[in-house]
Amino acid sequence: MKRxxxxxxxxxxxxxxxxxxxxxxKLDKAAEYLRRAYNQQPDPEIAAHLGEVLWKQGKxxxxxxxWETALAAFPDNEVLISTNRKxxx
Numbered sequence: 617m618k619r620x621x622x623x624x625x626x627x628x629x630x631x632x633x634x635x636x637x638x639x640x641x642k643l644d645k646a647a648e649y650l651r652r653a654y655n656q657q658p659d660p661e662i663a664a665h666l667g668e669v670l671w672k673q674g675k676x677x678x679x680x681x682x683w684e685t686a687l688a689a690f691p692d693n694e695v696l697i698s699t700n701r702k703x704x705x
Contacts, residue, residue: 627657635665643673660686660693664700671703680704 623629634649650666653659663686670679683700690696 625652625656627653627659627662630656631659631662631665634669638665638669638672643669647673654682658686658689660690660696664693664696668699668703 630649630653634646634653637643637646637649646669647666650662650669654662654666663682667679667682667686670676670682683696683704686693686696687700
C-alpha cells in the first residue's frame with residue numbers, strides 16, 4: 617500500500633515550518649504557520665509550539681489559553697505538560 621504524499625498544507629508540515637521560523641527568530645512567520653497548523657488539527661504538540669511562540673511574542677495570555685485548552689483535551693501529553701511548566705512556572 618502506497619502512503620499518501622503530504623502536501624504543503626499538511627498540519628505536520630505547517631508545524632515543522634513554523635518551528636523552523638521560530639528557531640530562526642522570525643516569530644511572526646512562525647506564529648502564522650503554527651496557527652494554520654493548529655486551526656487544521658488541534659494537536660497537543662502543535663499547541664505547545666504555538667504557545668511557546670506566542671509567549672516569546674509577549675502574548676502570554678493567549679499562550680496560556682492555548683496551553684490550557686489543549687491540556688483540557690490532552691491532559692497526559694508530555695510535550696504539552698513540559699512546555700506549560702517551562703513557561704508558566
